[in-house]
Amino acid sequence: MSDQNKKALCCVCGTMRTCRRPRNHRAENYWLSGPIDRDWWRETGDLKCAECARVTTHAIIHPEKDTFRDHAEMMQRVATGNSHGHFNAAQLGEVAQKYRQGMPRNPYLNHFWYKSDAQEAWDAGKDTVIGLCGEPMKLTRDPSGPSASKKRSDDDDSRQIKPMTVRDQEYEDSDTGMWWREGDCVDCLRVWHLELLRQRRELLGTKMTEFLAVLLADKSGFPKKLDLHTVEYLIEALDSVRPSTTVSSEGMSR
Incomplete structure (x- = not known):
């Protein structure tokens, strides 16, 4: 864990604060390569909470661009059926087995x-x-x-x-x-x-x-295989599913 400022969420009241390195930091079990425990307190540590007025357990929130920000969630999906390029078939089976050891x-x-x-x-x-x-x-x-x-x-x-x-x-x-x-x-x-x-x-x-x-083959010649009604219908369908990147037929000049 680096010493850069990170956000930390109080596990008691939900208040957010920042910290560099909490006491009793429990690191993420990356790739489930370490021993499995059933409490799953990973990326947590002890910090003073202003709202609770005492030291409580806090969850460390990694920055958005951190490679392992959602590592625990990713491993849960891998252990419950998703594939992943990091693992071969035997390793996927091992991940699933370890996950079930630590989760009722x-x-x-x-x-x-x-x-x-x-x-x-x-x-x-x-x-x-x-x-x-x-x-x-x-x-x-x-x-x-x-x-x-x-x-x-x-x-x-x-x-x-x-x-x-x-x-x-x-x-x-x-x-x-x-x-x-x-x-x-x-x-x-x-x-x-x-x-x-x-x-x-x-x-x-x-x-x-x-x-x-x-x-593309229907550019020239008559009659057209794709009539105007069909083309307009398809343009509207594409516009409806790609609203942010669409090229609309409305407002186009000849």
């Missing part, structure tokens, strides 16, 4: 997984399948049979998933003594929609490339 898991979450992964595991004699978020899930039946589970069909690649309504009722987990609400796993939902976005972007790129080829 909600046993009442509904997870999602690919049906083909579950079938492959079942055929290999395994009783678990890895969910989209990286959570190992117990298999209790042949995935090829009828099931109400949250499995994802490999060819079902064009549908967004609406999360289930979360009820206020909580359930106790006898293993940890903690109380949890039932709901869909937000990490599984995030991973699926990122994959869906990737697939749809590829499809959009293909369609736009094909359309651009038609547009």
